Amino acid sequence: MTVNFESALQDGDAEGVITGLAPLAESERRRLAPQAAQWLKELKANAISRATKPWPYRLDSQTLLRAARAMVVGTASLSELRKLGNWSTPDEDVALRVMADRRPDWLAEWAAFVLENETTSWHTPFLLVKRLITEGLLPRPATSWYPLSMIYGLQRRDRELYQALKADRGLLEDEVWRLFEVEGGGDTSLAAHDKYSADRNSWSWALLQLSGEGLLSRDRLLDASLAALQRDFAPFRAGWFSRFHESLQPTQAERLARKERYLGLVASAVPATASFAVKALRQAGPLSLEDVGQLAPALASSATGVVRDAVRLLPSSVRSAELAAEHLPHRSADIQSALLGLVEKHASQPSVRERLERARASVAPSLAARVATLLSLDAMVARTSQVRAEERAAPPPRRESSTSVPGPIDGIADLVELLAALLEEIQDPHDIERALDGVSRLCERTPDVVRRLEPIVKRAGKLLGDRAPARFDGHSPRSDIAGLIIAWATGTPPAAAETPHPLPRWLTGRSARPDPHQKSVLAFLSGRVREVAARAARGEAAPLLSLPTGRGGALEVDEFEARQRRLANAGRRPDPFDAIQARLRADGSDEGERYRFVYGATGEKHISFQLRVEPAMKVEPELTDVPALFYAAVDPAGPDYGGVAASGSTGLAEAIRWVGTVWPSNREPYYAKGALELGGNIDWWAARWELRCFLEPMLIPNEPLGEMATLLLSLGLGAKESGERGLATDVTIAAVAEGRLDVEKAGKTIGGLYNSKLLKGSRLATSLGDASRISQTHAESVSDLIEIALSGLYGPPPSDLHAPLALLNELSAARGHGVKRPTAKAYLTGIEGSGKTAALAKQLLAR
């Protein structure tokens, strides 16, 4: 019978295609392949563009595609099928019939390809491959994608997973067990499947049922789940196997029989697996002495729960005491205490004493007395304190004390490269100033200069063309630089008033108000760039007054006056914005004396941080009234100088850094704005990576830390985001070393914020503990700071007070005395109960 394949394809006649292909030799099939592939590609293109174009065929897409796919798999080579990808894979019935007729020698490879490329959580080729296997056309594929494709491959709305497995006993003999050998990834894993499935449709439930009915070996399930845990899977995926193992509720005898496996898992890199193994061992019964050594990895775990469980499991023996002494250097004093409990019973043994002696330098100060008793060292406490004091007296890491900055650009080649670099990324705001100053002085428009600018003009045009915020309007320093380059190179000055940049769609909530960037400090900076751009377009070179001479925007008064004289001698008047900026940097302003800041936190469950300026500003400041612009910004509805990222609703690090250099003699309103923003995002509701930049000027060695700086620093120390917290810790370390931190003020601020539940005790303890490690001075400052903070607390103790108290306890023990401040003592005396906090309060009061 001769079949007209073209008609069959156009009629969607899959049956006709299959029967027509059946008698054909391989060479005849191959001749039809190009036509088949072409037709499939055409259908695919039309199917993809259906949303915008009408479907050009009389029949529906499914009917046509079914026939086309039958034709393709019946004629194409393996490499052609690989190229065509998922679109060429037919349904099970078609695949089975075509492949049964064709029997290509690459069928196994094709099945592996399909399994690997088409296994997802919404569709898998498992049933297709399984039917090929059942019909004897294919051995079970070795690829891990075969069992993985089964995870979602048995799902049907009208049938539970359990029923599907029960209906095919072959699966219970082979495929099910292979699930314990493969990890999967993305959403294709047992863990991912069960996380988003109803209980009765989960793999865990199905396997438990089948085990209960005797259709799956319980022993084998117990062993297979443990073997899977030994395969070093990622934590999320390993978790399924430990949970499944426990859901089988192993008896003590079953656990004992698997003791070796559990012991092996104690060393797992996944803390949850190690914890599971230690708990399982506890249920298996007492640990024999010869197995004690295998608990070493658990004792070295960073997860305190794992160490605690392991300590409970260790029998009282010399070997246990040796191990405990070896692992004594742990961050947590609680863990050290538990380990010491094991050591104490065998401390007289030389091997234990030797290990204890080695570890004693790392023992928490609060435990030094116990160790001294064990080692029979009367002077132990004093010696330990002395050792620590000597260690801490070591000079802290050298800080860069210089406040100097790179000098002006002195050549056109360097200037072009600096401008090119600024178009890519702005790290240091001083580079913007150097670039501005460089363009201002070197902006001649010779043919060579214009040619040299060619590549960066192209780049600047691309930047502005990529929907980046517009130039010269307080949205983005990079856009301003791009505008400056274009004006200089093309000789076209910026328009007198650029069309306001339309707000991006994500800002529609704010679109009813005027663009908040139009009257901001950043817009003032944009104005400075615009001034230079206008002159550069005219090729009119002149020096700038405002180039900083020190870090953070500082400008020496002598240098400022010298620049003014030079300009006057040259018969030039300074550009207006440049003059404002230079005067603010050199002379400052007394505008700040008119205002004060008020802050606090409200709410019980959802704590809200608020900060405002008093008296409230009634009139929107002009762009030239820069100090007023700073104060106006300390209002959520005020002008925002954080810039606008082109790709999202966040601000720009470079904008915040640059604004920080505008009024260097009084950064209090700048820090207030930082506190407002960071305090409102202290639990990292939004990924505002730029906010940490507000803390950076505090690292300048001579930067004063006023009320708002201290507030921002305190909020930083309790921030959730590790970068903000880390930078605040660095500032604390630097400020203590340089004598800039007012501990009294910081303690009161932190106490107030902690009392209002805005700050969390555990985060504070982490950052302050880190700062206290630097030197004896730092340890004392931190200790004082916590005591002052305690003095300001009132009401029931916060639930996480034990964290800062534990730190204070260790610092007090290291110094060899108790709490100094009567007000702090009074607060501690009022803490009642038997919990961790009360116990620490008692220890502190007893010292």
Add this chain to the structure above:
Amino acid sequence: MATTAIEQVYNYVADSQFTVAEGRARLLLQTSGGIASHPRLFEGWISHGRPGAASLLTLGRIARTRFYTPPAMVARIVAAADPIATADGENVRFEVFSPCNGVYARLDLGPSALDGAFFAVGTTNVDFGPHIRELLALVKDDGRIFLSMGPDDIAIATSGGEAVERRVRLPVRWIKGLAEVQVAQSRMELDMELDRGEAVSFLRSLPTVPSRGSIYLQRIADGLRISRSPEGTEVGGIERLRVLRDLASMATRLRIYRATSGDPATAWVLDLPGMRVHAVLSPDRARGFSGEGEVLGQLATHGDGAKQSAVGRLGYDLHEQRFFARELPFDLAKVEAEQPRLRAARRLVADRAVRFLANGEAVVRSSEVEHRVRWAEDGPHCTCPWFARYAGRRGPCKHVLAAELTRA
């Protein structure tokens, strides 16, 4: 069109095996490629079984961990490559690369850890599948392990196993990274040294989530602290080091090496009894070593010796501060041809797009604009966006390469 991946075919005569019989642990690693189809390199004992097994497991973990997934990448992850093993008559080295190309790790088993016979000198792939990992996790305490690398005739005859063939698509950039990381190491110097307690404490304190922004390490009285202000040794993607945590408690010391120039790649060397584990981190978790471009200059203008390291025929031992020979068991012909920047530079030269000015600067016409290349004290400079972004820290741009090729 540039080739983005090569298909690596691992062909083993059987699966690797790990057995424990009568208290004796035996690890038979099958080999594929290199100096022969299935080279037999070494047979003998590894003293200190537990650190050896834990180190191999750590390498296996690195080989399977994608420390960074680009936002646009779908869940399907590049298949892990098998470790590369080199025997040089004294040492056995296992090398792996993370699929993201940002972490390189090597286990060196030195003479004091090995007691056996070397049969050949060479490099090969070794089969290190899940079954081996499962059993290595059971190695107890510190007993010895019998290691056999490569099949002997008897093993082939009696194993009864079937030949194992596995195809893995290795991105070309992955293989290029193997060459780049050696150059990066050769430009490092020892920065800090931690004892066991300090190393354990530091590795335990690492952040669990990827960090954003630069991180600096500062040496203080009781160990190391992580700082956010630019003082100390800069480390990119420090959380990647968590993979070493399990080894720290067995180590005697941890040495930290840092790059003397360029971006902050770092190397971490853990000394374990008789062996060493090296982990080299790229400057940022989103940056693989392949894009660093340190070898480009060598490939473009240097002699054959430099090219040897540029195409991965030399490894670098930080501890001994010297290169060691190893012929990577991959098809490197494509890799040598697939250096996009070098290819583009050669095209510019062929198009006569480079001319020199009287002041020594080069003008390179590319993408309809003229870039200026000049040579300053700190190296060549260019006006293109690549140089603007990286300032030579990720190797020369195509314009600098073209100018240097023309000048050579």
